[in-house]
Amino acid sequence: MFEIISKNKNSRIGKIKLKNGEVNTPFFMPDATRGFVRSIDNEILEEIGLEAILINTYHLFLNPGMEIIKQAGDAHNFMNWSRPLLSDSGGYQVFSLIHKNPKLGKITDNEVIFRSPTDGKKHILTPEIAIQIQFDLGVDMMVCLDDPPPNDYPREKIAQAVERTIRWAGRCKKEYQKQIEKRKISEADRPLIFGVIQGGECLDLRKHCTEELVKIGFDGYGFGARHIDSDGNFMEEVVRETASFIPENALRFALGVGTPEDIVKCFSYGWDMFDCVIPTREGRHGRLFISNKQTQIPNNKIQIPNTNFYETININNGKYKNDFSRVDENCDCVLCKNHTKAYLHHLFASKEMLGMRLAAIHNLKFYVELMRGLRNDI
RNA sequence: GGGUCGGUGGCAGAGUGGUCAAAUGCAUCAGACUGUAAAUCUGACGCCGCAAGGCUUCGGGGGUUCGACUCCCUCCCGGCCCA
Numbered sequence: 001m002f003e004i005i006s007k008n009k010n011s012r013i014g015k016i017k018l019k020n021g022e023v024n025t026p027f028f029m030p031d032a033t034r035g036f037v038r039s040i041d042n043e044i045l046e047e048i049g050l051e052a053i054l055i056n057t058y059h060l061f062l063n064p065g066m067e068i069i070k071q072a073g074d075a076h077n078f079m080n081w082s083r084p085l086l087s088d089s090g091g092y093q094v095f096s097l098i099h100k101n102p103k104l105g106k107i108t109d110n111e112v113i114f115r116s117p118t119d120g121k122k123h124i125l126t127p128e129i130a131i132q133i134q135f136d137l138g139v140d141m142m143v144c145l146d147d148p149p150p151n152d153y154p155r156e157k158i159a160q161a162v163e164r165t166i167r168w169a170g171r172c173k174k175e176y177q178k179q180i181e182k183r184k185i186s187e188a189d190r191p192l193i194f195g196v197i198q199g200g201e202c203l204d205l206r207k208h209c210t211e212e213l214v215k216i217g218f219d220g221y222g223f224g225a226r227h228i229d230s231d232g233n234f235m236e237e238v239v240r241e242t243a244s245f246i247p248e249n250a251l252r253f254a255l256g257v258g259t260p261e262d263i264v265k266c267f268s269y270g271w272d273m274f275d276c277v278i279p280t281r282e283g284r285h286g287r288l289f290i291s292n293k294q295t296q297i298p299n300n301k302i303q304i305p306n307t308n309f310y311e312t313i314n315i316n317n318g319k320y321k322n323d324f325s326r327v328d329e330n331c332d333c334v335l336c337k338n339h340t341k342a343y344l345h346h347l348f349a350s351k352e353m354l355g356m357r358l359a360a361i362h363n364l365k366f367y368v369e370l371m372r373g374l375r376n377d378i
Numbered sequence: 379g380g381g382u383c384g385g386u387g388g389c390a391g392a393g394u395g396g397u398c399a400a401a402u403g404c405a406u407c408a409g410a411c412u413g414u415a416a417a418u419c420u421g422a423c424g425c426c427g428c429a430a431g432g433c434u435u436c437g438g439g440g441g442u443u444c445g446a447c448u449c450c451c452u453c454c455c456g457g458c459c460c461a
Contacts, residue, residue: 029413031413031414033413033414034414038414038416038417039417054413056413056414059414088413089413090413091413092413092414093413093414093415095413096413096414096415097415101415104415117415143413146413148413196413222413223413224413225413226412226413227412228412232412253413254413255413256412256413257412257413258412259412262412274413275412275413276412276413276414277411277412277413277414277416278411278412280414281411281412281414281416281417281418282410282411282412284416284417284418285410285411285416285417285418285419287410287411314408314409316407316408317407317408318406318407318408348417351417352417353417355417356417357417
């Protein structure tokens with residue numbers, strides 16, 4: 001259950017009590033899409049201070065498959081992750097696999113048919129199946145199957161996706177209640193369920209979608225599709241206003257957000273939860289986030305549309321070949337404690353996975369500290 | 379000494395009369411990455427130029443040809459075989 005502890009303008013900090021522990025909001029979840037945060041053991045994730053991570057229904061359903069997960073008990077047991085887990089529904093894969101490449105699947109009003117990108121095998125996902133899987137995963141928070149259209153789709157198609165998302169949300173909620181009864185899950189142990197708000201760049205559609213979802217009733221609401229327009233610009237107004245449509249006592253989940261500055265902006269609009277591949281993926285690709293203590297958020301964070309509270313470096317750049325300084329003097333992650341930029345550069349030049357791993361760990365630590373900074377600011 | 383194969387851009391290695399400033403890979407130099415089809419992808423990579431374009435290249439020199447990295451002669455260098 002979600003409880004707001006304090007507020008400052010639209011921002012709030014709070015606490016969620018879940019079956020597998022408490023999570024302080026705002027918080028960031030790394031994406032462990034297929035049941036692991038690439039290259040990083042869960043023990044390290046806990047050490048860094050991550051309170052929850054995100055897994056993906058669609059991916060785990062394909063691999064290793066629910067039979068294996070059930071044999072292990074649930075996703076927590078299988079992964080040996082004891083803290084809260086949130087599962088995404090696979091809705092985003094509708095977006096990234098089907099909307100972007102129609103050959104890979106088909107969306108009908110009743111279901112989504114995927115062709116596995118790896119072996120071409122057909123798989124069917126319905127709102128009901130997505131919920132059942134998430135119960136089998138045993139997660140603490142689950143997400144309704146949605147239909148996220150690309151933001152540059154014509155309004156008419158976005159509106160269609162909104163209606164479908166609303167209908168599917170209704171079916172998800174119904175299935176959710178059915179599973180709660182069937183599995184005799186107590187109120188204290190029940191997973192939270194999130195609806196996802198679509199509507200692209202159209203504020204009125206976002207509003208309509210939110211209102212309809214609220215009628216169905218969820219513990220939290222996610223900002224669906226992407227929060228940046230087709231030019232890559234942050235959709236300031238839509239993201240801000242959409243937050244305001246959501247009831248205050250509900251959780252607000254900015255799915256797939258984002259860059260540090262996007263997260264800070266979202267937080268200032270009242271969003272509570274975030275997940276993104278950026279820290280891990282960009283870390284693996286050699287980009288390191290470094291907080292700028294001088295201009296860091298403490299003093300004026302909530303208003304911050306600027307990005308000068310941090311900088312990034314690309315450790316692949318030749319200039320780091322003989323740079324024996326630390327990536328971030330003020331960071332106590334395993335990378336910054338033990339190694340120089342020159343060494344990390346060498347690891348990347350050698351295509352050694354240790355480099356990618358250290359960089360990803362460092363970036364996650366940066367995100368953890370960013371969230372801590374936001375919480376301390378209220 | 380004789381024979382033979384070969385010498386191509388930082389490296390490896392295609393090309394064997396015009397469509398070649400020269401494939402491809404590596405290296406190098408940058409860039410991108412937002413509910414992970416991503417240890418991935420993109421661009422640059424002879425010299426000058428923002429560009430159009432221009433200029434100089436395929437061991438050296440000479441030649442044949444309208445035209446040569448491609449053919450001929452010669453020199454230099456290397457591998458292998460024979461003496």
